Amino acid sequence: MRSNVKTIRLTTRLSLILAVITYLVSIKSVWGLDEIKWLPDTFLVAVFGGAFASMLVVLICEISKYYENRESTETFLYSHLNYLYGQLQVMLKNIDFLVEHNEVIQKDALKQLIYNSEAEMNTVFYIDYAPYKSNNAILIEKENYNRIVFPVVQGFLRDCRMFEVAVLTDEINKREGRIDGNANLVLRKLSKQIQEPLALIDALLIKIDQTCNYRYNWSQVRDSMVRRIPDTQMDMLEQFLERQ
Numbered sequence: 626m627r628s629n630v631k632t633i634r635l636t637t638r639l640s641l642i643l644a645v646i647t648y649l650v651s652i653k654s655v656w657g658l659d660e661i662k663w664l665p666d667t668f669l670v671a672v673f674g675g676a677f678a679s680m681l682v683v684l685i686c687e688i689s690k691y692y693e694n695r696e697s698t699e700t701f702l703y704s705h706l707n708y709l710y711g712q713l714q715v716m717l718k719n720i721d722f723l724v725e726h727n728e729v730i731q732k733d734a735l736k737q738l739i740y741n742s743e744a745e746m747n748t749v750f751y752i753d754y755a756p757y758k759s760n761n762a763i764l765i766e767k768e769n770y771n772r773i774v775f776p777v778v779q780g781f782l783r784d785c786r787m788f789e790v791a792v793l794t795d796e797i798n799k800r801e802g803r804i805d806g807n808a809n810l811v812l813r814k815l816s817k818q819i820q821e822p823l824a825l826i827d828a829l830l831i832k833i834d835q836t837c838n839y840r841y842n843w844s845q846v847r848d849s850m851v852r853r854i855p856d857t858q859m860d861m862l863e864q865f866l867e868r869q
Contacts, residue, residue: 630691630757636684643677691757698754699763703833703841705752706770709745709778710826711850712738716785717819718854724812732792739785746778762836766829774829778822787811 716738723730754767791807798805827847834843 632687640680647673705749712742720816732789766832774825781822
């Protein structure tokens with residue numbers, strides 16, 4: 626998208642330059658300038674006028690392409706934030722389940738969700754959203770994500786890795802006859818910490834949806850998403866087996 630904006634600016638400047646040259650050539654006689662015999666004015670007007678017309682066509686095509694790219698990039702940004710929010714909601718459900726069921730705790734219970742969330746988090750960070758106007762509302766939100774939301778999500782996911790350390794520590798302590806419950810303590814802490822990244826991403830998606838004239842119906846999508854997330858992996862298995 627950034628290269629598209631650069632092309633529009635370049636073709637705009639070239640179009641203006643060619644338009645001015647064409648105009649000056651066409652009124653050369655007004656300034657009392659003699660016509661070059663082997664290079665008549667009509668030829669120069671045709672050359673520069675044709676170049677100007679061609680450049681104008683390129684400019685129109687680039688502007689059209691820019692608006693298409695802008696909308697597709699906005700959708701790309703929304704979809705990846707949507708998925709990141711969904712992964713964090715699934716993680717919250719799993720964390721809350723594990724807090725209540727210590728007997729099923731395994732060190733890799735959150736591993737795949739952490740990987741998925743990190744991938745989406747980085748994808749959003751590097752999305753090339755560069756609209757023509759610097760005061761674009763979605764651009765401001767994207768910059769807020771990079772400056773504020775990204776570090777919060779990154780910090781939370783880094784803390785999530787302490788869960789595996791806690792589980793392994795509990796296993797070692799158990800063999801030595803000690804029961805510390807580190808894993809449960811970490812899970813309870815993560816259950817509180819996850820609320821901040823969820824709230825920040827939700828606010829970001831609300832703003833994007835508002836700016837796009839509610840194109841994505843995020844509020845309805847969010848509520849439906851949260852309702853459809855199974856409470857446990859066992860619930861997912863039961864739902865699958867119940868399908869016709």
